Amino acid sequence: MNFRRTRGVLLAYFLGAVFLIILWQVLALLMHKPIVPLPEKVFVRLVSVFAGDIAIHALYSLWRIAAGLFIAVLIGYPLGCLMGYFHKADKYLAPLVYLTYPIPKIALLPILMLLAGVGEMSKIIMIFLIIVFQVIVAVRDAIKAIPEETYYPLYSLGARFRQILREVIFPASLPKFITAVRVAMATAISVLFFTETFGTQYGMGYYIMDAWLRVNYLDMYAGIVVLSLIGLCLFGIIDMVEARACRWQK
Template sequence: MKSFSRHLLQLLLGAIILHALWLAGYLLIRSEVLPAPWAVYAHMAHLNGSDLLAHTLTSLQRIGWGILIATVLSAILSLSMILYPRVGRTLSTFIYFTYPIPKLALLPVVMLLGGLGEATKVVMIVLIILFQLAVSMRDALLAIPEEHFAVTRSLGASTWGLLRHLLLPAALPAALSALRIAIGTAISVLFVTETYGTTEGLGYYISDAWMRIDYLDMYAGIALLSLMGVGLFILIDLLEAILCPWQSIGKDKAYRA
């Protein structure tokens, strides 16, 4: 948990640096296009709280479902590639071919096939996160020494025991690390998808304020979307501290070194 506390301190320091840069930009530009930080936060205090909360919860629900579905699918894919080598070779070839494809370019196709509803937005988030998670988890599983498999099997472990005591502990840290990397991209995709065919979500709120040339509203939405990303990042760190305590021990040693 010490490393988690350090993460929080690092995030606080990052927030201070970001606001310092924001303030410097405001003082340098002196334009309504870039309002002062305190002006944005003061404006947020006077906004309709229930309206902002509704937009935030809608966005959070969309990205939450996307992360959950992508995590489950990537776990199934990566474990299948390890437990069933023939399946693994086929899936590895497919992932190798499709991973470099820019998923955001598929947005028009997904919208044409799935319409402008909630499913389209969740599907795009899944497409963005799925391959990163699957590749990271697969590589982590492939890095397990063969001796570990032999020892686990010699102790009479069943397939479930192998999953519980060897495969999942090896894949989980890699999955959480991949999620950290993917969160920023996923939120960017969420913003893009929420600018089409919806009147709910922070992406819609920001783009609507932009079109109305209401910069304080726009920056309020950006601030909330950013806070949502930071909150998800902290949640992943907390999950790692709880589910992968050996990772925290390693990080504590690295910090002391």
């Protein structure tokens, strides 16, 4: 059954990619301009430059996303649990979250660059800020939605918070937590592209913009394809984690 489901998902991804390539091909033929090259030319160029050029930029982008995501989960999930389970924690922390969450994170980039420099740290912090608030709010709301009666059997057995966390809070909050990460990931990739155009010579954002400035449209489109594949892989990994960790939802 799992193999059949996996095969169905891969087939859906393949058909989606074929549809986009056909659409791209039609658009390139209709416009007939260098700004929209034919897909086959881009793929040939991608194969020729990937190992020697694009791969290192893709690895830098993946590292920044992974580091920002890890720190966001490490800080955001415990805070969400505290705010969702303990009313006093939510009372004092919720105003801080509500005041800082709506701020456009990209507007903080100049401040981050002044405080953390233009290197890796400012980019990782930017990814962290994009993801952490969505994690906090999603986990808190998921825990608050748990009926209070669910805890009574554990209370009567003398369960401690650690046991309640493992048996009730974690399973109940996991689906919304994964959804929050999935939603935030798309924004994180988009903002990462922008941040990688400043103070670095590595990353998919730098590669794509550098190719654009050199009027090398084949390299530019090759970078866009790789960035799209990075997003596809990340979303695929999140879906696999959700399918395994939240099997009880099916």
